[in-house]
Amino acid sequence: MKHLLYAAAAAVAVAASSCSGNDDAVMGRIDVASAISSPSELKVSEIGKAIRYVPLATGDSFLVANRWKLRVVGDRAVVCNTGSSAAGAGSSVLAFDLADGRFLNHIGHAGQDPEAYRRPEFVTDSKGHTLFFRGVGDSLVRYDVDGRFLGAAPTSFPAAGQLPAAVVDTMRVYALTGFMEVPYLSAVFVGPSGVVADSLPIVRRAAADDPVDLGSIGGITVMKTPGLMRNSQQGLSGLKMDARPASYRSDDAPLWYTPEGDIHAMLAFSDTIFSVGCGREPRPVMVMDFGDRAYTAADNGRRDISDDDLIVSDIIESSDKLFLGVRKGWRTDDDERNFIGYYDKVSGTTRMTRAADGFVDDLTGFMPFYPVVAAPDGSLIGILTQEDILKWIEEHPDATVPQQLQAVADSEEEPNPVLVILK
Template sequence: MKKTIILGGLILLLGSCAPQNNAGHPDAIDIAASLEHPTELKLSQLGKEIRYIPLETTDSSLIGNSYSIKLSKDHIFVSTNGRCLSFDKQTGKYLGSIGHKGEDPQGYSNANCFIHPRTNHLYFYRQPDNLVKYDAKGNYLGQASLPQNISPTLYFTFADSLILAHYGEGIGQPQASALLYFNEQGEVKDSLPEFANPGDPMGMDQISSINVFKQLPGNAGIGGLIYINYQNGTMTALPIDQPSLWQSNGSIRFRKTFNDTIYDIKGHEATVHTTFHTGQWHFPAEKMGQKEDTDNYIVVTTILETPKRLFFISLQGLYNKKKPFYGIYDKEKQVTYMNDANKGLADDLTHFMPFYPTACTEEGEYATLLEIGKIDEWMDKNPGVVQEGKLSFLQEINEDSNPVCAIVEP
C-alpha cells in the first residue's frame, strides 16, 4: 500500500502531542479571531429540529452517573456500569444489553463500543489483544485479533475490510503513536509511520500523582482528561473518550492529541483537511508538559464532525486554568462561532435547557443525554414551562427515570 503525506506547505511535527500553528492554511478554523468576538451558540446552528427520547427505565436498564453514548441508524447505545445498553432510537424502548464485561470467550474488558459504519456491528476491546464483535441485536459474532504492538489506549475505525487503528500514549508506555492497518485475523497490512511519536515517556516510578478533570460542563460524557504529574514538576495530559479517528463524507479523519491539524485519510493518502488557528494563544511545542506560564495557551481537545458542521471543544490553560470553550464551524459559510462552554448551546428550537453535545453521526445528528437532576434544576429556575408538543416528555419522567436522549437533526 503506497502512502503519501501531502502537507500543502505545512510542517508535520513529530514531537509528542505538539500543536501546530497553521494560520496560513486557506481552510483554517480561526479560533483566534472567533474568541475576540464570542457569540451566543444556538441549537439552530447545529440543526433544524430536536427530538427528546426518554430512555425506558427498568431494573435491567439503569444508567449510572458515568456513561458514554453512540448512535447508529436505529439504536442509541449507552455504555455505563460496565455494560452496553441498547435503546430504540425512535421510542427509547430498552432493547437489551449488548454482550457483557468478563473473561469468558464472549466477554469484553471495556463497554465502550466502536460501530462499523457499513455493517453496524459493534466492536469492544478485550485485553490484551482482541476485539469482541456483536451485531446490533446483541448476537455474538466472534473475535477480531489485534496486532501485539497495539496498546489498550487505541482508537480505531474501519476502512472497508480492514481496521485502521491509532495507537499511542498510555501511562508508562512508549509514545509510538502511529496509524496501522490490519485485518480481523490480526495481520498487519500496512502502516503510516510518518505519524510516529519518537521519544521515551517518564517511567511509572517517576509518577507522583494522577487525577481526572471532567472537562465537559453540564453532563457526564466526552471531554475529560487524565493528568499525570511527575516528580520533576512536568505533567502529561491524556484524553478520555476523545476520538482521534472518525468517519466523515466517505473519508477517514485523523487528528493526534491536541494537534491543530486534521488529516483526511482517503485511500492511500493522508492530506491536510483543515487546521485550527489559535494565533496569540498558540501552545508552543517546547512548553508542552510545563505548568508555569502556560495558562493563556489554547488546545483543541474534542471534535464532533458532521457533513455541514464541525463542533469542537477547546481548552485555555491545559494544566492549571482549564477554561473550556465551545466552537461551531459552519462549513458552508466558512465561519467559526465560539463561546464559554459552561453556557452550552441555547435551545432556540424548543426554548428548553442548554444543550451540551456528546455524540454525532455521519448523517448530521448531534446528541446528548439530559440527566433528570439537571432537568429538575432547570425547571425549578424556569417555572411555567408548557409541557406540550416536543416537551410533553416532561410528563413521563420522574426522579427515578433514566436520562432523556436529546437528538438535534440536520
C-alpha cells in the first residue's frame, strides 16, 4: 500500500492540471461532550416544516429484503437488497418513486455476464445521473436510474473491481484506509483512462512507539454495532483476536457528497471532517470536541473501546446541519448511554437527546423522527417498518395513526418499508 501511495503522488506532477476544487471551507466546532452532558428534547419543527409518509409499494418481484440500503437518486428511492428474503429480492436493486412509493423498475442484475454486477452495492456520480457497480473481473458497470445499461470500463486502479467512494464528472475518487493496522485515510483521484491525477493524504498514520501487533489470524471474533437512528443505514465493525486489543472500522465509505456538491471525508474514530478535492490540500471544515472521552484513530488497535469512550455511529449531512449518533462505549442498549442530535452549521450550536426519544414529532403528533438519509433536494428521510408501527401503536393505544401508516399496520402480509420524508 505504501508503494501505491508513492506512485499516486508521483503522478500528480503529470496530471494535476486535470483537477480543480473549491477552497472556501470554514471550520465549525461540534461540542459533542457538552451536548451529551445536558441532553434536551429535540423537536421535528427544529429541522423541518412538513412530514409526509410514503409506503413503498409491495409486490412479489420487488420485495425489500431483510438487509438493505436506501439511496436517493434524483426523484427516486433506490433500494439495494443485500440480504435474503422472499423470492426475487435477494440480489436486486429496486427503484421507487419518491413522490408516491410506486415501484418503477429494476436496475441491472447480479451474475457473470458483461452487464452484471457482483453485488447490488453502488455509488452514484456527484450529479446523481449514473450508478456504478463492481462488475465481472476488473470492470465497473454503469446504469442509469431507469435501469438502462450504460457500459463497462476497467477499474485499472487501485485494485481490480474496487468500487470508488465518489465520482465527480469523469474523475473516480477512491478512499484508501487502514484496517488491522495503524489507521490512515487517503483519497486518490483517477481519470477515465485509469491514470492517477492526484493523491491526497487526509489523515496520516499516527506515530507510535507500540506498533499494532497483528499476530495470527486465528481466534477472530467479529463485533458489530448498528447506528443509533431507527433503521440506520450505518454502523461499526470490530475484529478481536485472542487477548489483543480490537481493531475497529466504519461499515460505510469515509467519503460522502454534500448537498452543495463538495466531497467531505472523515476517518472513523477521528474528530475532524475534511473537504477534499482534486488539486488542493484537504481542508478541515468541522471538528468534534469529545472532551476527555475521545477514542482516537491512534487508539484503534492499541486499546479496546471503554465504557467511557464517545464514539460516532451515524453521520448524516444536510445543507445546514450535521446529524449525529453517538454512543458511550461499544454496543449497549442502555438508553442513558446512546444519543442522537445535530450540529447547526449556521448558529454553531450542538444539541443532543437520548436516542430512544428521537426527534419528537410536533408536526403530526405521531412517532419520533430519525433521519437516516439526506436527499439532494434538502429533504431528510427516515424509515419505518410494519414492526416499528405496530410496536408504537401497542405502546400508545390512544395515538392517532396517519391513514397511510394504518394501512401498513393492518396489512396481513409483511409490506415494504415506509419512507418518512421531512421537508
